[in-house]
Amino acid sequence: MSKKIKSLIDQLSSLKTGLHEDDFLLTWEQSDADLRAVLLAAEIVEELYREGIQTPAFRNGLAVSIFRDQSTRTRFSFASAASLMGLTLMDMDEKKSQVAHGETIRETANMISFLTEVIGIRDDMFIGEGHEYMKEVSESVKEGLREGVLPQKPAILNLQCDRDHPTQSMADLMHLQKTFGSLENLRGKKIAMTWAYSPSYGKPLSVPQGIIGLMSRFGMNVSLAYPKGYDLMPDIVKKAGEFAKASGGKFEVVNSMEDAFADADIVYPKSWAPFSIMEERTKLLRSGESAKLGDLEKQCLANNLQHKDWECTEELMKKTKDGKALYMHCLPADITGVSCKQGEVAASVFERYRLRTYKEAEHKPYVMAGMILNNRFKDPAGLLKKFLDDAIPRRGGK
């Protein structure tokens, strides 16, 4: 095992990345080497953990989380990554403090960063907001470091914004890598990222956008499917097309779940709200016309109802490669007859893949650790080599 880990460390040390002290907010802004470095560091930390070896990159310092939306998986993943790295977890509960927008973001960003190594942010509720907020926090702590306010600059971790969900998509990629044996083996594989019916409203676009923006870079055949009107943000769709071309893969947009599933190796059926609706929602909120929000929600749910047939059924699964495509989901899924009357996926399909969706989720803490290590250390490979060599047990005292 130690031999395998050594080989991964060698691969990591050979990469030239731009990750040190630079924030990884959107996968499509990062180089291929950056992506591989995060994946490798994540895999190494996971192997060390499973070998029972501790990885205390820090002996003190804070890992701060800011959740502007509910979360279970990501919240616990972040806490786990903090624990792996030896950091003290501190949640920035905005109701317990007095954070406002505008002028004070740079102030707050510095105030919470004096001894902070990483700030994880979820801000996915409003189109045009989350990513902008993260950039502003990132710029603010850059200024803080430059001007001597901060002794070090925390890494900003995107725990889901309006555009991307990189810790999810990278964990998903790690899951594919494990399932198919290597990144190379993903070449030519067809992945169907398709809309699915859900009785709930306003699910973010960041997961489907994250998937098409990332999987298109590994020579995969990406099929994006949704009912007419349920578009994603056009600039990201455009990027996915360009990536596919550059990586020797394919990218298509279709309006039929069946077409997307046909001969697919992987299916990712998941609901989202149309971009136009999400934009309208943000406008109403900004202009204070919250009274009209209820109408918008009603309209959106009524639209959804016309596409109840967008469900990942046993019949549809039969259309996939040998009827055995890998089913993926970021969880929780809307399961027909289980978590709702009718939803994204048939109960029998979900149950067959249930444990595999758990494994899919399992990689998230390590992906976050991989991002932290690459951002905070100039030579993450050297540090990981040290952990391997020291081999201090993570349990059983010392």
Place this chain on the structure above:
Amino acid sequence: MSKKIKSLIDQLSSLKTGLHEDDFLLTWEQSDADLRAVLLAAEIVEELYREGIQTPAFRNGLAVSIFRDQSTRTRFSFASAASLMGLTLMDMDEKKSQVAHGETIRETANMISFLTEVIGIRDDMFIGEGHEYMKEVSESVKEGLREGVLPQKPAILNLQCDRDHPTQSMADLMHLQKTFGSLENLRGKKIAMTWAYSPSYGKPLSVPQGIIGLMSRFGMNVSLAYPKGYDLMPDIVKKAGEFAKASGGKFEVVNSMEDAFADADIVYPKSWAPFSIMEERTKLLRSGESAKLGDLEKQCLANNLQHKDWECTEELMKKTKDGKALYMHCLPADITGVSCKQGEVAASVFERYRLRTYKEAEHKPYVMAGMILNNRFKDPAGLLKKFLDDAIPRRGGK
């Protein structure tokens, strides 16, 4: 001191328990050796702490708490146990995540467990619910380990359910052991577990049930007293009777506080809601008839009012062995003229025993640590021996 600790470690290492990787949810399901192993490990950790020796069983990993009811003592005890064991504390605030019943318990249980060594749960509000929930979480993470989803399986700690409150009752037992010198010395001692009047409604049954289910196993003379109608769950009362018989002790149910106090060595006067009312309450909640809950509460409080004389007064204390029985309470107590107009105990009685009730509570973090060590380590005695031998100071740097 080190000699005393060594002797405790020797005793622990001689015990054959079924605790490793198995959850301790109800004391009456555990063997005598299991109970003694938890007590011994707790005592050793407490002695090491008081000697200023650190006990970092883990170097990373999470201790997750799920509180479905308010808590001060248990919340802080759990945080303290986590700190003693070297774990990162993470509270599962259900309002900040989206936990539902049914299908999703197994999902959530796995999602919060990827790097988790212990999950502490308080779920004591509804008869028929708390214990079932804990069992489901326990089964879920067993599946997770078996199927390779989890790298390790967290211990499930019952921090109070509808049936038992084992960290309380074990801490109470530890208090008795210290007060009377040994477990052996408890043989033949009379303990009065009696209902007492409180102006508040719906106090859980788990403390009195936990006390009679545990103390009956050590040859004690257990007297359970309550006004007619204030029954506990019948299967647990039955078990207490069987345990008393087997251990050479006695068990009686009486309907007079005076009878219970007569010649008692220990008194534990505490309010609870009648089992039948608690069952009715669960039924109303399940059928959605929450409108009727107010009526039920009114009726219950009216019933309580008829038993205002069930108060632990100076006069009653005089009936106990030499008038000096040990007064116990899990805190907070309803103290007449202090925390309420009329309550469970007279102010002068409580004040005389106040500091002893604090000491009673003090054992809880160590009991939790004892449960964690026995669950997570095959040879907890060996690990504790290592801590003693290494004797690394827990303060003052290293």
Place this chain on the structure above:
Amino acid sequence: MSKKIKSLIDQLSSLKTGLHEDDFLLTWEQSDADLRAVLLAAEIVEELYREGIQTPAFRNGLAVSIFRDQSTRTRFSFASAASLMGLTLMDMDEKKSQVAHGETIRETANMISFLTEVIGIRDDMFIGEGHEYMKEVSESVKEGLREGVLPQKPAILNLQCDRDHPTQSMADLMHLQKTFGSLENLRGKKIAMTWAYSPSYGKPLSVPQGIIGLMSRFGMNVSLAYPKGYDLMPDIVKKAGEFAKASGGKFEVVNSMEDAFADADIVYPKSWAPFSIMEERTKLLRSGESAKLGDLEKQCLANNLQHKDWECTEELMKKTKDGKALYMHCLPADITGVSCKQGEVAASVFERYRLRTYKEAEHKPYVMAGMILNNRFKDPAGLLKKFLDDAIPRRGGK
């Protein structure tokens, strides 16, 4: 650098303080040596941190926070200090527990302290309450230690009460020390602690009181300015006068911002509510007449409106020494045209000093660490010497 740190440690070890096991609740109750010891320990910890050296005074144990008011800066400073010291952070969320006043403060204080090294408390909302509460907690854990309930006694940290805000004022003093080179250099410097207009109501008195009560002890020329009626608590104002006299400084109260600013080296313009209003507010709250609170607020805001000209403008800044006085603020400031329509300070003035206010805030975690070390260790200098000698890196594994 190590030479500088050694010299600071030598200075610290030469001081005779009363800080060990004694709580530092109000700066004016502490000796000069006490103040210097906290400053020195804070400076040493900060230097060690910036040198990348870890300072784990504890290997386990809790740092408990109780916030009875919102907080960002102090909350994160406390978490940072806990992390620096190696403690597990635990917030006492009173909504999640059942804390009441009176009898139960001593109970709760002990219940949360079994493995606790420090309790940080913010309780600044009501005149006559916060400091009393802290004293009660302090007395309670003293009893707990004395009676054998607690294995150790946590330090009580005043994170802002109705009277003083010592972690703020000490951090401010540290900022002045750095800005002017030494405490000695502060002698004769004029500091204007002045009221300023704010559109919000009920800001605590503890910051201005903390400033005049502390800065008057270092030979400074303290000018306290406010509109008629906006008095502070008279006993603290009296103390400031006495301190100034004893330290060879000056203390004056004026009713003009201009007079205070004239030739000032330092200005600290900040809003507060008049003492008489705050007293009235407490009375109404205690007597349950909360309906009248709205009227009081209206009246207070109407009063404020008459003093809109109390703003720290460019024009006023020109009156200060060479037009270049150091502007200070505890943050967040009410900035005209930025965080409010009209407020305490002009946008251009604030912007010029913005990064310096961040640096002012930066010292807080270290001041808290300095207080913890002096309270919990008999020989904090010896411990810090050990950290310096061991020089274990705080990042990069070990």
